[in-house]
Amino acid sequence: MRRSASVSTSLWFVALAVVCAFFADLTISAHDPWGELARLFSGLLTPDLTRTDYLAEALVRTLAFAFVGVGLGAASGFALAMVFGSRIVRTFCAFIRAIHELFWALIFLQFFGLHPLTGVLAIAIPYAGVFGKVYAEILEETDPQPRDTLPFGTGKIIALLYTRVSQAWPQLVTYTSYRLECGLRSSAVLGFVGMPTLGFYLESAFAQGHYSAVGALLLLFYVLITTLRLWVRPKLVPLYLMVAPFLLGSGLPIRWQNVTRFFTEDIVPAPLRGGEGWSELGPWLVELLSTEALPGIWNTLVLTQIALVLTGVLTLLLYPLGSRHFTNRLTGPLGHTVLVVLRSTPEYLLAFILLQLWGPSMLPAVIALAVHNSGIIGHLIGRRSNDVTLRPDAPTGIERYAYELTPRLYGPFLAFLFYRWEIIMRETAILGILGIATLGFYVDSAIQEIRFDRAMVLILITALLNIGVDILARWLRARLRLKHTAQSEP
């Protein structure tokens, strides 16, 4: 029997992941992982909601950074979308979105310090790159004819607003609110590098073993995200955007001499800074590549491959939870909630928790990435399956899953998975900050050692790696003829 190209490609990916698993450290090294896990669950079940002072502060700051960052990112992204036809703009957007918000935060921390600007820009810059691309795609798909009927002399911006933007408005709103949800996750995670958001409080609660405080923080975070549609109303958004900048807190003042020093000294490669000349730059780079970049790239690729395949497997297992073909009135909302909780949990946060419980290895990262991403794709595939109409005599149970729905949904499933490939790689790199030896580990170490020149080169390599995977994923999607449009963006 001849296999389809999609199945063959999938099998190659699985085989590669199995090979990678031999090279990966997937052990549990903690002394009492299950006891710790039990204590965490008991903390989650008995959340301590009485500490209203820091809980409120964590929530308000998380919201404020998300709104200002996403708002700024959306506005800049919209401006970039207007000129997205230019190759320079497309490359610029690809570059700024290829660098994870935590890397941006680490960079800005070096010269803005713990100033709110660090958190805001760390979200706004990569989000502007994403918004620029997706907004441009959404606007591109609108009907161009209304533009032809406009009277001669209509201004360009007004024409754009009345024709393309008006047509795309529902998709633009849906996508932006999805991004706001992502922004909340990003904002929460920024706490792990010192911003006063949820992650900051979560890390200290963990460090002190206050699992009930961890439970309370997580619970509030889930409530915040699951009720997003209730409190983020189009009419209220301008109000939120106006108030949010005043709720960022004052942080520490910016020392402008740090900013100047960062650009004129810190990031200049050591041989040039030390006056050793260009001839020493080559050996410096070779040393950096061989001792840090290459091991970092290797680990990033290995972890990404395993996490990607596990995400796929978990998605195929989980999507029935979001499908009307497998659930009823009672189990439907329950399944939906499970998927929402999985996708709402930032992978960084989950990896952090699992690392505390299981000890350092790649396993927590693999599980965190797979759980979060399969929650997202499972939700989308489940929703897609609801559009499928089955004949009245269609089989039920496992036959329905294996013969009716999964084959029909396999194309969109692969399209979404390949789309997330680059995102998984970006996350894999960043999880290095937690101690897993991916590129982020070397970036973080370089920053700790105040060797920003090395950190910048490694961040650049990470960005190029992401861009490379994005191009490969796009090529695969085109080769397998997997349709994927802006509206279906996860």
Next chain:
Amino acid sequence: MTALALDGVVARYGDLQVLGPLSLELVRGQTIALVGKSGAGKSTLLSLMHQHWRSRGVALMPQDLGLVPTLSVYHNVYMGGLAQRSSWHNLVTLVRPYRHDVAQILPVLQTLGIDHKCWSATGELSGGQRQRVAAARAIYQAGEVLLADEPASALDGPMAETVLGALTQTYQTAVLAMHDVDLALRFSDRVVGIADGGIALDQPTHRVQASDLLSLY
């Protein structure tokens, strides 16, 4: 008096020449009915005219109507007047229309029998209603020359006459591409027939014979 003219224009799809070379003069105050069998090139000729004359304030009512389904009927009609207002005025109108603009647009909608749909999303309307919105937009634009492609194809008898009447009253110079020959003859001063990629008939309406038209189909 010549209002606008095309001289030896050609339309191509890739390497294939589908129309022309042809020349045509529009006389001020004259309504031309563009007739010919389906696929003869009426829409292509209209689109050529629009490309050539757009900068001279020519209004277009395309066959696909060119409406924005997510916007209200009011906003779609208002788009006909965008060039006459300041950017700020147009921007505010997107959120909250000005009363005096509403007072100008409502009578146009009343004439075409869709004033009750003024604030409905255009995408929710029937084909005939949407065609009337496109006509209202052209009427509100009120330039000198109108190019309309099948402006009444989705309308029944009396409403088709109302729409064509309102359009020809607003625009003294117009080119109407139409498949309904009876209506075309009734609302035009001159008939231009398209066949085999060129102009096969160009006569004042009162001189057109049935045999002339039959030769086109």
